[in-house]
Amino acid sequence: MSHFSYRNGSLHxxxxxxxxxxxxxxxxxxxxxxxxxxxxxSAYANACKQSGRDDSTALVCYSVKSNSNLAVLNLLGKLGSGFDIVSGGELLRVIAAGGDPRRVIFSGVGKGRDEMRLALEHDILCFNVESIPELHRLNEVAGEVGKRARVSLRVNPNVDAKTHPYISTGLKENKFGVAYEDALDCYRTAASLPHIEVVGIDCHIGSQLLDDAPLLEALDKVIELIDQLAAENIHLHHLDIGGGIGITYDDEKPVPVGDYLGRLFARVDAWRKEKYAGKAIKVMFEPGRSIVGNAGVLITEVQYLKHGETKNFAVVDAAMNDLMRPALYEAWHGVKTVREQSGTAQVYDVVGPVCESGDWLARSRSLAIEPGALLALMSAGAYGMTMASNYNTRGRAAEVLVDGDRVHLIRRRETPAELFALESIVS
Known part of the structure; x- marks a missing residue:
């Protein structure tokens, strides 16, 4: 996190x-x-350019669920990003941020009719369809609004991403996608439907991948399927390999984005040259964490220090409702003091005020702190604010974007009155 560093004893x-x-x-x-x-x-965009690809042959679709603040979406849209969404609400966020819905792909296993209708009305780039029932529902909705829905099928290649079970999405036991063995029949069905236009194939095996080997293994299986489809005169315009590249939370060493994309493009180019006389196929990506994860931190203030016989606790004003990842899947976040440490350090569990034993943010951290000290939870830019809740009637945190020496408030803190403004008392 090179853009967060100490200067004159203070974290900037x-x-x-x-x-x-x-x-x-x-x-x-x-x-x-x-x-x-x-x-x-830019790590993604530059790798595409260095491989000789332009907007017609490569598209980075930022995963909105990782951080959906309008300012973040607006910035990425100006940089040329498309967007990967998983709800109608996320589509409306993209539009509110000035994003182009024609550069939006719609993923997710449970799309509702209203969401489908909304996406069709805004002429999104593509639906990533994840089941046969969804395919038939989308065909019906598209017929009702007088349109043809452009679709990819999300194919589950049964490749082990070797990541946490909660963020692994490419195995047979996961709820996502169409089984690889069923994909050919699913594409035949899609091609036969009157209000469906088959345009691509999608694959996403999980997130926080440190090695690109599983991604390249999945790519090989997707390529094999594309060849089978071509033999049946079902020709695809794009190949979406998903996201998943990890970041450094502690001492992980994720594969550099440029190295991964270089290997991926080399495989795609060799295949197209051998089988299709070099005819290009558009390659798409759905990165989220690798763009925003290490671009954000969560600042919290120490309220109390509790010293016990077996554990010491630093009780802070942030909680599991602000940063859910540790409670959800025991995620590790670095903890730094905002002022450089001095004095004698002790080992603390950093915990919040929410009335749950699972309300912890970091365990067994050596810290020299006193009540009133500020701590920074590092690598909190992804799946932090988007997973935040109002549990215990706690307002969600404010968000700011720093640009050099300028600061922009991009979301103000919620007030207590706003938390129950939509509720009413029955007389």
Whole structure:
């Protein structure tokens, strides 16, 4: 996280101290670095350009679920990103942020009729269909609105991503996608439906992948299927290999994006040259975490220190409702003091005020702190605010975007009154 570093003893986001941000906006507080977002997206965009691909042969579709703030979406859209969505609400977010719906792909296993209708009305690029019942429903809805729905089938290649079970999506036991063995028949069905236009194939095996070998293995299986489809005169315009490249939370060493894409493009180009006389196929990606994960931190203030016989607790004002990942799947986030540590450190579990034993943010961390100290939960840009809730009637945190020495409030903190404004008392 090169854009978050200590200067004169204080942790900064670019040129702004986190201490000053906490004083101005309060805590808990999400802080994002614009430079980090640009740098991380550019790793994908530059790799595409270096392989000789332009917008007609490669498209990066940012995964909105990882961080859906309008300012983040707007920035990425200006950089040329498309968007991968999983709900109608996310489509409306993209549009509100100035994004082009014709550069949107719609994933997810449970699309409703209203969501399908909304997406068709906005002429999105493609639906990633994940089951035969969904395919038939989409055909019906498209017929009702007088349109043909462009679709890819999300194929489950049964490749082990070797990641946490909760974020693994490419095995037979996962709920996602069409089984590889059933894919050919599914494509035949899709091609026969009057309101469906088959345009591509999609594959996403999981996230936080540190090695690209599983992704390239999945690519090989997808290529094999494309060849089988071509033999039946079902010709695809794009190949979507999904996202999944991991980030460094602790000491992980994820494959560099450029290296992975270089190997992927080399395989695609060799295949197209051998089988299709070099005719290009558009390659698409759905990165999320690798763009925003290390572009954000969560600042929290220590409220109390509890020293026990077997454990010490640092009780902070952030909680599982602010950052769900540790409670959900025991995710690890680095913890740094906003002011460089001095004095004697002790080992603490960093916990929140929510009334759950699962309300912890970090375990067994050596910290030299006192009540009132500020801590930064690192690598919190992805699946932080988007998973936040109002449990215990806690307002969600504010969010700021730092651009050099400038600060932009991109989401204000919720007030208590706003949390129950939609409720009513029955007399």
């Amino acid at each position: 986001a670019e040129s702004v101290s986190l201490d000053s941000l906490a004083r101005q906006y309060g805590t808990p507080l999400y802080v994002y670095s614009k430079a980090a977002l640009v740098e991380n997206f």
